[in-house]
Amino acid sequence: MDDERKVSVKKMSDEKITTDISFTKEILTKYPKEQRYLLAILQDIQRHYKFLPRKSLSMVQEYFDIPLSRLYSMATFYKALSLKPKGEYVIKICDGTACHLRGSNIIIDEIKKLLDIVPGDTTRDGRFSLETVNCLGSCAAAPVVVINDRFFGKVTPSKLKEIIEEYGGNGDE
Amino acid sequence: MQIVIDGKTCDAKRGEFLLDIAKRNGIDIPTLCHLDALPGEGNCRMCIVEVLERGRSRVVTSCIYPVKRPVEVLTNTPKIIKMRKTLVMLLASRVPENDMIYQLCEQYDVKPPMRFTKDPTEECILCRLCVRACEEIKLNAISTVNRGITKKISTPFDEPSDTCIGCGACAYVCPTNAIKIHDKNGKRYMWNKSFELLKCEKCGEYFTTRENFEYVNKQLECKEPKILCDKCKKTQAQENLRDIFSTYEM
Numbered sequence: 001m002d003d004e005r006k007v008s009v010k011k012m013s014d015e016k017i018t019t020d021i022s023f024t025k026e027i028l029t030k031y032p033k034e035q036r037y038l039l040a041i042l043q044d045i046q047r048h049y050k051f052l053p054r055k056s057l058s059m060v061q062e063y064f065d066i067p068l069s070r071l072y073s074m075a076t077f078y079k080a081l082s083l084k085p086k087g088e089y090v091i092k093i094c095d096g097t098a099c100h101l102r103g104s105n106i107i108i109d110e111i112k113k114l115l116d117i118v119p120g121d122t123t124r125d126g127r128f129s130l131e132t133v134n135c136l137g138s139c140a141a142a143p144v145v146v147i148n149d150r151f152f153g154k155v156t157p158s159k160l161k162e163i164i165e166e167y168g169g170n171g172d173e
Numbered sequence: 174m175q176i177v178i179d180g181k182t183c184d185a186k187r188g189e190f191l192l193d194i195a196k197r198n199g200i201d202i203p204t205l206c207h208l209d210a211l212p213g214e215g216n217c218r219m220c221i222v223e224v225l226e227r228g229r230s231r232v233v234t235s236c237i238y239p240v241k242r243p244v245e246v247l248t249n250t251p252k253i254i255k256m257r258k259t260l261v262m263l264l265a266s267r268v269p270e271n272d273m274i275y276q277l278c279e280q281y282d283v284k285p286p287m288r289f290t291k292d293p294t295e296e297c298i299l300c301r302l303c304v305r306a307c308e309e310i311k312l313n314a315i316s317t318v319n320r321g322i323t324k325k326i327s328t329p330f331d332e333p334s335d336t337c338i339g340c341g342a343c344a345y346v347c348p349t350n351a352i353k354i355h356d357k358n359g360k361r362y363m364w365n366k367s368f369e370l371l372k373c374e375k376c377g378e379y380f381t382t383r384e385n386f387e388y389v390n391k392q393l394e395c396k397e398p399k400i401l402c403d404k405c406k407k408t409q410a411q412e413n414l415r416d417i418f419s420t421y422e423m
């Protein structure tokens with residue numbers, strides 16, 4: 001089943017990258033042509049494609065008639081935006097002060113062991129991405145991990161292993 | 174309104190920037206990210222000074238500090254010098270091999286600390302003047318990229334920019350000479366892009382890129398421009414003037 005899943009994920013992202021620009025068009029029509037909506041638009045695009053495709057960026061550029069360099073500057077500035085495809089599941093490990101003190105680095109190491117990715121990476125099958133964030137505001141539950149929009153507190157290496165398995169584990173194994 | 178800078182009374186308009194007032198009065202304040210043509214960056218903080226007001230002292234960034242009341246300003250107090258030293262030390266840690274910053278180190282008697290890992294090839298202090306210059310010519314080929322310790326200046330995707338015309342304005346304004354222009358065999362190479370260089374019709378020297386030449390003439394709405402370098406343009410203008418005067422004399 002894992003193989004099947006891998007293939008379908010891969011196919012989906014390929015198709016998205018090459019063909020599906022209609023969503024970008026749709027988003028653009030939803031917002032007035034005012035630059036203060038730029039970030040919101042980029043966030044929508046990011047949410048849909050799990051990254052900012054170049055085609056979409058040039059469409060945004062044309063729509064607002066702004067320099068590409070400005071968009072690129074924004075796209076590389078905000079952590080929520082990415083130019084490389086993000087995985088299906090984005091794992092966010094809190095590395096804020098409280099979580100750091102409570103061993104977030106051990107969790108990061110554990111992910112490296114389980115999925116062979118470091119912060120900023122995506123697994124080869126495109127299923128998991130790893131990011132670190134600075135304080136999620138739940139320090140009492142440190143160390144904190146968030147996967148897509150699901151929250152996990154007081155995470156230990158063994159608990160983490162269970163969680164990752166719940167999401168299908170390492171596809172390479 | 175009058176303000177006092179280092180004991181000298183200076184005329185000032187409300188809202189004028191401290192640095193400009195000082196400059197006009199011949200008082201030297203060091204700057205890195207300020208050019209009169211591209212003011213207001215306020216990134217390098219080399220231009221800090223002390224402002225004394227109602228018995229209290231404050232450190233302000235003179236290039237972006239508008240004066241509102243008659244105040245007293247000190248540009249070279251021990252406190253300011255100590256802070257500038259720290260700034261120079263940090264800059265030197267960022268661009269350890271840069272001549273310009275090295276000179277500042279000598280001037281301020283600063284030794285860069287050993288505890289930072291340094292990149293000997295880095296020359297940019299992220300002052301953003303180049304980005305501003307490019308913005309000002311309406312080309313916007315470069316911008317700041319990334320944030321924090323990986324921040325840098327580059328073209329989108331580090332690729333040759335569609336809008337770059339190889340004019341070299343960015344390199345011209347750079348305080349640390351970080352942007353390298355390579356002119357070789359009639360070609361210019363910068364920002365990962367190569368350009369054809371044009372030869373002056375008169376003296377035969379290469380002087381600009383074709384793209385820059387065409388861009389400037391389009392902006393000036395010049396229909397049949399002569400391919401002349403600045404020097405030859407000047408001599409030509411002088412000759413033209415001389416011709417006009419000689420007809421008057423007749």
Ligand code: SF4
Pocket residue numbers: 296297298299300301302303304326343346347348349350351352
């Ligand atoms: S390249 Fe030069 S002008 Fe541009 S930001 Fe760096 S130091 Fe400033």
Ligand code: FES
Pocket residue numbers: 094095096097098099100134135136137138139140142143144
């Ligand atoms: S430091 Fe992790 S939630 Fe605050």
Ligand code: FES
Pocket residue numbers: 203204205206207214215216217218219220221234235236237
């Ligand atoms: S010259 Fe004022 S901050 Fe750089």
